[in-house]
Amino acid sequence: MSQRQVLQVFEQYQKARTQFVQMVAELATRPQNIETLQNAGVMSLLRPLLLDVVPTIQQTAALALGRLANYNDDLAEAVVKGDILPQLVYSLAEQNRFYKKAAAFVLRAVGKHSPQLAQAIVDCGALDTLVICLEDFDPGVKEAAAWALGYIARHNAELSQAVVDAGAVPLLVLCIQEPEIALKRIAASALSDISKHSPELAQTVVDAGAIAHLAQMILNPDSKLKRQVLSVLSQIAKHSVDLAEMVVEAEIFPVVLTCLKDKDEYVKKNASTLIREIAKHTPELSQLIVNAGGVAAVIDCIGSCKGNIRLPGIMMLGYVAAHSENLAMAVIISKGVPQLSVCLSEEPEDHIKAAAAWALGQIGRHTPEHARAVAVTNTLPVLLSLYMSTESSEDLQVKSKKAIKSILQKCTYLPALEPFLYDAPPNILKHVVGQFSKVLPHDSKARRLFVTSGGLKKVQEIKAEPGSLLQEYINSINNCYPEEIVRYYSPGYSDTLLQRVDSYQPLTH
Amino acid sequence: MKMNLYNAMAVRIQRRWRGYRIRKYCFNYFYLKEYLKAVSETNDAIREALEEFAEMKEREEKKADLEREEKKRDYQARKTHYLLSTKQIPGIYNSPFRKDPDPWELRLQKAKPLTYQRSKVKQKRCISLSSWLACTSARSFPRSEILPPIDRKQCQGPFRDITEVLEQRYKPLEPTLWVAEPISELKVAREEFRRQEWMRDVNDNMFLPFSSYHKNKKYTPLMHSSSKYGPNSYGSQHFRDENPKKWICDKDFQTVLPSFDLFSKYGKLYSKAGQII
Numbered sequence: 001m002s003q004r005q006v007l008q009v010f011e012q013y014q015k016a017r018t019q020f021v022q023m024v025a026e027l028a029t030r031p032q033n034i035e036t037l038q039n040a041g042v043m044s045l046l047r048p049l050l051l052d053v054v055p056t057i058q059q060t061a062a063l064a065l066g067r068l069a070n071y072n073d074d075l076a077e078a079v080v081k082g083d084i085l086p087q088l089v090y091s092l093a094e095q096n097r098f099y100k101k102a103a104a105f106v107l108r109a110v111g112k113h114s115p116q117l118a119q120a121i122v123d124c125g126a127l128d129t130l131v132i133c134l135e136d137f138d139p140g141v142k143e144a145a146a147w148a149l150g151y152i153a154r155h156n157a158e159l160s161q162a163v164v165d166a167g168a169v170p171l172l173v174l175c176i177q178e179p180e181i182a183l184k185r186i187a188a189s190a191l192s193d194i195s196k197h198s199p200e201l202a203q204t205v206v207d208a209g210a211i212a213h214l215a216q217m218i219l220n221p222d223s224k225l226k227r228q229v230l231s232v233l234s235q236i237a238k239h240s241v242d243l244a245e246m247v248v249e250a251e252i253f254p255v256v257l258t259c260l261k262d263k264d265e266y267v268k269k270n271a272s273t274l275i276r277e278i279a280k281h282t283p284e285l286s287q288l289i290v291n292a293g294g295v296a297a298v299i300d301c302i303g304s305c306k307g308n309i310r311l312p313g314i315m316m317l318g319y320v321a322a323h324s325e326n327l328a329m330a331v332i333i334s335k336g337v338p339q340l341s342v343c344l345s346e347e348p349e350d351h352i353k354a355a356a357a358w359a360l361g362q363i364g365r366h367t368p369e370h371a372r373a374v375a376v377t378n379t380l381p382v383l384l385s386l387y388m389s390t391e392s393s394e395d396l397q398v399k400s401k402k403a404i405k406s407i408l409q410k411c412t413y414l415p416a417l418e419p420f421l422y423d424a425p426p427n428i429l430k431h432v433v434g435q436f437s438k439v440l441p442h443d444s445k446a447r448r449l450f451v452t453s454g455g456l457k458k459v460q461e462i463k464a465e466p467g468s469l470l471q472e473y474i475n476s477i478n479n480c481y482p483e484e485i486v487r488y489y490s491p492g493y494s495d496t497l498l499q500r501v502d503s504y505q506p507l508t509h
Numbered sequence: 510m511k512m513n514l515y516n517a518m519a520v521r522i523q524r525r526w527r528g529y530r531i532r533k534y535c536f537n538y539f540y541l542k543e544y545l546k547a548v549s550e551t552n553d554a555i556r557e558a559l560e561e562f563a564e565m566k567e568r569e570e571k572k573a574d575l576e577r578e579e580k581k582r583d584y585q586a587r588k589t590h591y592l593l594s595t596k597q598i599p600g601i602y603n604s605p606f607r608k609d610p611d612p613w614e615l616r617l618q619k620a621k622p623l624t625y626q627r628s629k630v631k632q633k634r635c636i637s638l639s640s641w642l643a644c645t646s647a648r649s650f651p652r653s654e655i656l657p658p659i660d661r662k663q664c665q666g667p668f669r670d671i672t673e674v675l676e677q678r679y680k681p682l683e684p685t686l687w688v689a690e691p692i693s694e695l696k697v698a699r700e701e702f703r704r705q706e707w708m709r710d711v712n713d714n715m716f717l718p719f720s721s722y723h724k725n726k727k728y729t730p731l732m733h734s735s736s737k738y739g740p741n742s743y744g745s746q747h748f749r750d751e752n753p754k755k756w757i758c759d760k761d762f763q764t765v766l767p768s769f770d771l772f773s774k775y776g777k778l779y780s781k782a783g784q785i786i
Contacts (some may be wrong), residue, residue, distance in 0.1 A: 015732065018732050019732075048699075055738065056738045059738045060738070098738045146512045254555065257555060257559060258559065258562055260559070261559045261562055261566075263566070279759050290548060291548070291551065292551070292555075293548075293551040293552050293554065293555030294555075295548075295552065295725075296551075296552030296553075296555050296556050296557055297556070297559060300556060300559065326541060326544070329541075329545060330545060331547065331549045333545050333549050333552075334548070334549065
């Protein structure tokens with residue numbers, strides 16, 4: 001055979017390989033094909049193509065593998081078991097940028113499913129090569145490497161520590177400063193995944209000087225970038241007071257408050273998470289937030305969104321109010337209580353209702369002024385109904401009970417307490433009657449109102465064990481009134497009167 | 510005996526002092542009221558500022574949307590320019606049964622027709638000498654609006670002849686051979702000619718002979734060159750095998766040599782000793 005014919009055989013084979021690998025890569029983009037591909041044994045066919053002579057075939061094979069591993073963890077495990085990873089890591093160091101991107105994609109797709117798979121990636125030495133890829137001049141390669149590192153570090157603290165030990169953090173901080181927006185986003189998300197596990201890891205990120213750059217990027221108009229930046233800052237600030245103070249020192253207030261007005265829901269959520277993480281540590285930090293007008297901004301933000309987006313804002317109000325009564329009063333005058341009661345009544349989810357109940361409890365528990373401010377908005381009946389309803393979850397019931405108890409123990413606003421006499425269960429009734437017994441001896445107008453509204457009658461109908469606390473309260477209420485009134489309202493008084501009528505002998509002339 | 514009196518008085522003093530201390534340092538009611546007022550004022554200010562900010566953002570977005578819409582409509586009008594009504598036939602947007610033409614009709618009238626091949630090459634026209642000269646002489650040698658008087662009396666003193674001075678002063682630029690006759694002049698002239706022909710062309714497509722009418726199969730390029738991962742540039746972009754270690758210096762061969770200006774200075778030197786002028 002002539003030379004040309006021999007070469008033609010090779011050319012045909014190469015064409016066939018290229019076509020196969022491109023078709024597999026395209027089919028792997030659609031989830032319905034992947035089962036069929038898996039059953040046809042695509043993994044064992046793709047593996048030798050990774051070592052092919054032609055670079056195009058290698059790259060396309062890596063891309064196809066990545067897409068397959070991305071789909072579910074069985075395939076990712078098959079990639080690990082097939083000893084593909086060491087080959088990928090070895091070629092990652094040498095090949096051109098397209099191959100690097102494809103290989104980093106495979107590592108990311110394998111590492112995202114579970115900690116064991118991510119550990120397998122770390123064990124085959126991929127971290128060092130990925131960190132070298134972070135220094136590449138092509139932004140696409142950097143992005144792929146940063147993404148893979150982020151997904152590995154996401155699972156737990158040991159993997160995060162391994163990523164940090166490979167020296168990724170300073171390079172990620174450099175990546176954040178690059179002009180490409182996609183690279184900034186991915187680098188920020190990777191830093192967020194690293195710093196969320198423990199204070200030491202967050203401290204490492206802070207030591208690399210990330211906070212200053214992140215604080216500048218809050219002003220960037222891209223909303224996905226803002227999401228990630230706010231997420232990193234909140235993960236850093238959540239661990240300790242020092243870290244939260246460092247975040248505050250980067251002068252994020254009042255710029256962060258503009259993020260609360262952003263169109264994107266998740267930007268609002270992450271911004272309120274950041275403010276919550278800062279507010280929860282000490283009263284001084286909460287004071288700082290209140291002085292900057294943060295409470296009003298958060299309340300407006302709660303009013304403008306629905307569902308899970310509201311949750312961090314509600315918790316933030318609870319944390320601020322919990323520190324001291326002055327801060328709780330600041331929350332009250334910023335019109336926080338009507339907003340929280342709206343959340344309590346309209347939200348369908350139990351955990352958000354529980355958070356709102358907890359926050360209201362924190363606001364109302366300090367002094368009678370605070371309790372009055374909460375009671376005036378008619379939230380106490382709502383809380384009671386949530387506590388009594390059988391559909392509420394246990395957490396919601398516990399939190400609403402605590403809130404009712406803590407508010408009632410300080411509440412002297414009688415019109416709000418009256419409905420409680422009628423529908424409250426005995427353990428709450430005790431507190432209600434106790435409050436009445438504290439207020440009534442000193443206020444004559446309240447005594448008159450109590451009689452005319454039928455409260456005294458209801459109190460008489462309460463059956464209490466003699467000698468219990470409830471009986472003592474009832475006695476002290478009864479002592480405020482003349483005996484005839486008490487006897488008039490006691491149950492069965494009409495029967496005794498009728499008996500007297502029966503036994504009365506009229507005087508006959 | 511007096512101790513009772515002293516104790517009673519001490520109690521009074523201490524009572525007053527404790528009250529004062531609590532009201533001033535531990536819980537200053539008026540300071541708290543001031544603080545809450547300041548907080549509510551700050552809240553109002555922040556709320557206003559945030560509202561303004563949100564409004565501004567909305568306005569900007571609306572403006573950007575409007576601009577995008579406008580651009581899209583303009584592009585559509587440019588693409589469908591042929592739907593404009595002519596003198597004979599009213600177009601579809603200009604129905605004869607309507608009083609006013611449709612607003613699209615007006616838009617079509619205003620739009621510039623979209624050419625199919627948008628030649629993106631902005632050719633750098635080499636500025637021809639005459640125009641450049643004229644522009645430089647107009648700027649760097651400003652002439653007054655009124656001409657100098659015809660019979661100007663010679664100024665007394667060792668001055669040169671006025672005409673000679675003016676001649677020297679307004680001497681035109683004498684470009685060298687290299688500038689006056691550029692080495693790629695032929696290529697430039699060819700391009701110019703081609704441009705003029707293209708302007709006069711009615712149809713840009715090459716006229717094919719009828720024998721090639723059935724040859725309409727599209728050329729399928731190699732998978733090598735059409736894959737998005739890129740071919741190896743050796744063999745297509747550079748063919749030589751380079752060995753930088755064997756290079757003597759780091760300059761490449763010159764393909765175009767500069768001219769030397771022996772002949773451009775011919776007859777233009779100041780010295781009159783040669784008397785060639």
